[in-house]
Amino acid sequence: MKTTEFNPKYLMVAEDIKNKIGTLYTIGQLLPAEPELEKMYMCSRATIRGAISYLASLGYVTKSRGIGTTVKMPSMMHDNSKPISFTDEMAAYGKQHSTSIKDFTVIKDARIASELEMGREGLILRIARLRHIEKKPALYETSYLPYERFKGITEESIKKHGLYHMIAQCTGEYSIFVEEVYHPVLTGKRESEMLGLEPGTPIIKIVRQATNGGMAMEYTEAFAHPVNYQVTLSMKRG
Numbered sequence: 001m002k003t004t005e006f007n008p009k010y011l012m013v014a015e016d017i018k019n020k021i022g023t024l025y026t027i028g029q030l031l032p033a034e035p036e037l038e039k040m041y042m043c044s045r046a047t048i049r050g051a052i053s054y055l056a057s058l059g060y061v062t063k064s065r066g067i068g069t070t071v072k073m074p075s076m077m078h079d080n081s082k083p084i085s086f087t088d089e090m091a092a093y094g095k096q097h098s099t100s101i102k103d104f105t106v107i108k109d110a111r112i113a114s115e116l117e118m119g120r121e122g123l124i125l126r127i128a129r130l131r132h133i134e135k136k137p138a139l140y141e142t143s144y145l146p147y148e149r150f151k152g153i154t155e156e157s158i159k160k161h162g163l164y165h166m167i168a169q170c171t172g173e174y175s176i177f178v179e180e181v182y183h184p185v186l187t188g189k190r191e192s193e194m195l196g197l198e199p200g201t202p203i204i205k206i207v208r209q210a211t212n213g214g215m216a217m218e219y220t221e222a223f224a225h226p227v228n229y230q231v232t233l234s235m236k237r238g
Contacts, residue, residue, distance in 0.1 A: 008161055008169065010050030013041050017051065018060055021071055031061065031069040050168070058088060085164045086131055086139070096134050102194070103128035103142070104155040112144045115209070115219040123147035127158065130194050131229075138229035140194040141206075141222035149217075167210075167217060176217060181207045191223040202226065 017031070025031060032040065037048045052069055055061045061069050090097035104127055110120045118124075125147045131139035143163060145153070153166045161169075167176070183205040192199045203226050210218040 008165060009043055010047045010054060011161070011165060013037075013043065013047060013051035014054045016041075017055060018058075021060060025071045027071055029071050030067070031071065033068065054168075085162050087162055090133060098132045098135075100130050100132075101127065101155055101158065102130055102140075104158075106147050109144075112219060116144060116146055116216045118146055118216070125150055125153065127163065133228055136225070136228040137195045138225050139222055140191050141220055143218055143220040145218050146216070163218075171212065171217070176210045176212050178208060178210045183207065185223075187223065195223065195225045195228075197225070 017025070021027075031037070031052075034045060034048050034052075038045060041048070052061060052063065056063055056069075060072065062072050063069050086099065087097065105125075107124050107126050108121060109124055109126075112124055112126075113120050113122050116122075116124065123146075125145045126142060127145070128140070128142040130137060131141070133139075145167070150167065150170050152170050153163075157166050164176075185203060185205045187195070187197050187199055187201045187203055189199055191197075191203075192201065195203075197203070204224045206220075206222040206224060208218070208220040208222065209216065210220075
């Protein structure tokens with residue numbers, strides 16, 4: 001498999017800015033303008049914009065045309081319009097967490113190809129991961145990506161940077177629309193083994209589709225442990 005080396009400069013810039021929130025940058029303060037940030041971090045405009053877009057997706061800043069980028073207090077509500085990674089979400093809640101990759105394979109699957117809106121014979125990258133929270137199995141998820149679009153993603157790059165970071169690197173897109181559907185189901189053999197449950201245990205299955213500009217980017221099927229992983233939906237009217 002052909003691989004692409006990647007040094008995620010925008011993530012390093014974003015992490016540095018995030019670490020300075022509350023000290024150098026206070027809530028409600030404007031960040032320095034993009035040209036100034038370019039000089040500070042000795043990088044390109046694209047890198048700065050990528051870092052700002054990433055921070056905005058996590059809720060640390062908000063961008064306003066004609067005003068600039070304002071530091072804000074990140075909301076603890078899960079915003080279903082933005083793909084928040086498991087790692088970032090658990091870190092925000094102060095939860096000890098870990099991930100192990102159980103499968104990383106290129107496959108052909110007509111059903112998944114249909115979900116990804118690609119030809120039946122198209123190659124698909126399948127990535128299965130087991131998530132632990134506080135050392136307990138919490139979420140077993142299998143993600144599928146169009147292989148030709150994401151052939152630069154490797155198992156090691158996901159371990160090091162995370163899936164959504166690598167999707168952004170491969171596409172240059174930092175804004176992705178995500179839709180999740182929740183289904184009550186009974187566990188099958190595989191998810192029972194992964195989550196340490198008896199076959200036939202009632203759990204929630206989360207089906208997730210990510211798109212950008214109407215183009216399918218990712219399709220995921222996840223199974224949430226009924227005790228170790230809680231799904232919280234927050235809604236606001238007005």
